[in-house]
Amino acid sequence: MIEVKNFSKQYGDFMAxxxxxxxxxxxxxxxxxxxxxxxxxxxxxxxxxxxxxxxxKLIINGYDVNKDIAKVRKDIGIVFQESTLxxxxxxxxxxxxxxxxxxxxRDEVQERINFTLKLVDLQDWRxxxxxxxxxxxxxxxxxxxxxxxxxxxxxxxxxxAGLDPQTRANIWDYIxxxxxxxNMTIFLTTHYMDEAEICDKxxxxxxxxxxxxxxxxxxxxxxxxxxxxxxINNNEALEEYLTEQxxxxxxxxxxFSIVTxxxxxxxxxxxxxxxxxxxxxxxxxxLNDVFLAITGREIRE
Amino acid sequence: xxxxxKAIVVRNLKNFSRDKMKLFFTLLISVTFLFIFSFxxxxxxxxxxxxxxxxxxxxxxxxxxxxxxSNSMNTxxxxxxxxxxxxxxxxxxxxxxxxxxxxxxxxxxxxxxLLIMVMALFMGLKIDLVHFIEMCGFMVIVGITFSSIGxxxxxxxxxxxxxxxMINVFVMPLTFLSGAYIPITVMPKFLQPIVLINPLSxxxxxxxxxxxxxxxxxxxxxxxxxxxxxxxxxxxxxxxGLFIILAICLxxxxxxxxxxxxxxxxxxxxxxxxx
Numbered sequence: 001m002i003e004v005k006n007f008s009k010q011y012g013d014f015m016a017x018x019x020x021x022x023x024x025x026x027x028x029x030x031x032x033x034x035x036x037x038x039x040x041x042x043x044x045x046x047x048x049x050x051x052x053x054x055x056x057k058l059i060i061n062g063y064d065v066n067k068d069i070a071k072v073r074k075d076i077g078i079v080f081q082e083s084t085l086x087x088x089x090x091x092x093x094x095x096x097x098x099x100x101x102x103x104x105x106r107d108e109v110q111e112r113i114n115f116t117l118k119l120v121d122l123q124d125w126r127x128x129x130x131x132x133x134x135x136x137x138x139x140x141x142x143x144x145x146x147x148x149x150x151x152x153x154x155x156x157x158x159x160x161a162g163l164d165p166q167t168r169a170n171i172w173d174y175i176x177x178x179x180x181x182x183n184m185t186i187f188l189t190t191h192y193m194d195e196a197e198i199c200d201k202x203x204x205x206x207x208x209x210x211x212x213x214x215x216x217x218x219x220x221x222x223x224x225x226x227x228x229x230x231x232i233n234n235n236e237a238l239e240e241y242l243t244e245q246x247x248x249x250x251x252x253x254x255x256f257s258i259v260t261x262x263x264x265x266x267x268x269x270x271x272x273x274x275x276x277x278x279x280x281x282x283x284x285x286x287l288n289d290v291f292l293a294i295t296g297r298e299i300r301e
Numbered sequence: 302x303x304x305x306x307k308a309i310v311v312r313n314l315k316n317f318s319r320d321k322m323k324l325f326f327t328l329l330i331s332v333t334f335l336f337i338f339s340f341x342x343x344x345x346x347x348x349x350x351x352x353x354x355x356x357x358x359x360x361x362x363x364x365x366x367x368x369x370x371s372n373s374m375n376t377x378x379x380x381x382x383x384x385x386x387x388x389x390x391x392x393x394x395x396x397x398x399x400x401x402x403x404x405x406x407x408x409x410x411x412x413x414x415l416l417i418m419v420m421a422l423f424m425g426l427k428i429d430l431v432h433f434i435e436m437c438g439f440m441v442i443v444g445i446t447f448s449s450i451g452x453x454x455x456x457x458x459x460x461x462x463x464x465x466x467m468i469n470v471f472v473m474p475l476t477f478l479s480g481a482y483i484p485i486t487v488m489p490k491f492l493q494p495i496v497l498i499n500p501l502s503x504x505x506x507x508x509x510x511x512x513x514x515x516x517x518x519x520x521x522x523x524x525x526x527x528x529x530x531x532x533x534x535x536x537x538x539x540x541x542g543l544f545i546i547l548a549i550c551l552x553x554x555x556x557x558x559x560x561x562x563x564x565x566x567x568x569x570x571x572x573x574x575x576x
Contacts, residue, residue, distance in 0.1 A: 073392045084383040088316050100308035101391035
């Protein structure tokens with residue numbers, strides 16, 4: 001659905017995006033993950049036809065982003081980081097205006113507005129002026145607006161930035177629902193780790209480059225290992241066993257932290273000492289650990 | 302194609318009518334202009350027949366001019382509030398956006414002109430239907446001309462303070478050297494060349510020519526009334542002035558659409574703005 005080949009974007013001497021390539025399958029949720037200034041927004045803005053590329057080839061739904069601009073624009077819906085609603089108009093007027101801009105057939109306008117407002121649970125607010133809505137509601141109006149012309153791809157630039165956890169969770173429900181119901185391709189950027197976990201594919205970006213690109217679980221398998229935390233009555237026996245098996249461990253606060261990526265090893269320890277174990281915890285690696293492993297830094301939330 | 306332009310115009314007019322404060326001040330400015338200026342400036346219009354009507358017609362057309370010029374502030378506000386981005390990424394072409402903005406700005410300007418005209422009727426201005434329609438038609442031309450100039454300046458200025466400054470720099474001298482408040486005939490000789498290159502001089506002259514029903518006057522009388530201009534031995538009659546205005550209108554309309562087409566709106570600043 002989306003094909004990016006050797007894309008670069010330069011601002012003066014600064015390489016914002018440096019020769020990246022990736023593709024996104026139809027009907028999947030794809031996330032760009034990375035700290036601020038990594039080049040996520042530059043890439044999304046170029047795909048949305050707002051910025052010109054410096055080099056490379058970008059294709060959406062078979063159309064060249066820099067040549068067939070009008071066709072690409074018809075096929076995509078965009079929710080920007082900052083609000084682009086007309087605050088003085090009502091929710092429905094904003095959507096209606098959007099339908100005029102995207103030339104939605106007149107006899108379908110009302111039906112589509114009803115459908116998208118229902119999707120984001122805003123039917124009761126359709127006549128309210130946008131300036132009276134809360135931040136989360138505005139974001140939902142923007143999502144509804146981005147959908148009302150039935151795009152093939154929906155771009156969401158930091159869709160949940162600055163929202164409270166509950167609103168964030170709700171917006172994610174809408175996004176996942178949408179992808180399932182409409183088989184829509186969803187392309188988003190985020191710096192929240194938990195959000196990236198839901199996606200089908202994740203590209204981790206840092207300093208203008210894609211440093212990793214895979215499914216969240218593959219990434220975690222590849223770049224992180226699980227930590228087994230054990231509290232036990234018989235410290236000496238476990239210590240002896242671990243040294244004998246040359247397994248790395250740390251002992252702190254009556255607790256063994258054993259870094260292990262092999263399931264068998266973990267199972268052996270647990271079965272061997274099961275009579276003495278008083279506490280057991282397995283820590284799976286997170287995408288944050290993946291980022292840490294690749295770049296040596298943490299993503300700041 | 303027409304659908305997008307219409308949508309932009311309707312949206313801009315809706316926003317204009319919903320901003321109650323703006324609407325109130327718009328009316329207030331018109332009334333102030335009409336009353337204060339016509340009484341204060343009356344003494345300046347010595348030697349002119351029906352001085353009050355003479356000034357009122359000048360004020361009507363100045364209102365249209367100033368409103369049209371400063372309405373582009375709304376475009377700058379749209380850009381900074383982010384709403385312009387929504388239009389810019391839609392399949393709507395840039396030229397349609399600029400035409401939509403120019404049209405809505407012109408409609409608002411003509412509306413303000415009409416308000417003053419209605420008030421002027423109560424102050425002794427007498428016009429028949431034909432002249433009324435002619436005046437409206439000319440107000441539309443003036444509206445489009447200066448809305449185009451305004452939007453052109455706005456896309457160049459890229460910040461509301463710069464735009465305000467540009468407008469002030471233009472408005473003050475152009476207004477006072479147009480004959481709207483002070484008759485051209487009483488101005489010093491050395492200012493005459495500036496009067497001649499000032500598009501507002503022609504604007505005011507044509508509007509007066511129509512509204513004060515001067516069709517029957519001879520060329521010399523028209524020059525004496527300040528609605529025709531004599532350069533060396535040549536007289537620029539009101540209808541020639543109309544062609545000049547139309548030429549300026551088309552030039553800036555084209556320039557504005559062109560400029561809007563290639564402008565980069567990613568770095569526009571708008572600050573709190575009051576009329």
